[in-house]
Amino acid sequence: MEKKRDPKVGTGKKPKGSDRRLYTDENPKDTVGIKFATPTDARKTVSKVKKVKKPFARKIQILTVGEQRAKVMGKSQVANIFKKGKESIRRQHGVKKKTSRKNKT
Numbered sequence: 001m002e003k004k005r006d007p008k009v010g011t012g013k014k015p016k017g018s019d020r021r022l023y024t025d026e027n028p029k030d031t032v033g034i035k036f037a038t039p040t041d042a043r044k045t046v047s048k049v050k051k052v053k054k055p056f057a058r059k060i061q062i063l064t065v066g067e068q069r070a071k072v073m074g075k076s077q078v079a080n081i082f083k084k085g086k087e088s089i090r091r092q093h094g095v096k097k098k099t100s101r102k103n104k105t
Helices: 041-051 056-072 074-091
Strands: none
Touching: 041 056, 041 074, 056 074
């Protein structure tokens, strides 16, 4: 069976039968590194994300990844730094966090 060629751009998925795993980084220069080993690293990451020229949703997504990874590793202080960073970005963009409302009868 002949191997399919790698996609040139876009899909983010590996071709069937390919040896590559998970997803490919189509543009590695566009990647934002996330450090969360210490609270200082987390603060630096949050400030870097705030400065980077990316859409609002992408910034929130980057900080959410950091927050979730820190939570899983039991670093609640670091997770809170990422959470506060997300709140700060939301305030800058004037977006309020969605909350569920209970029906009043």
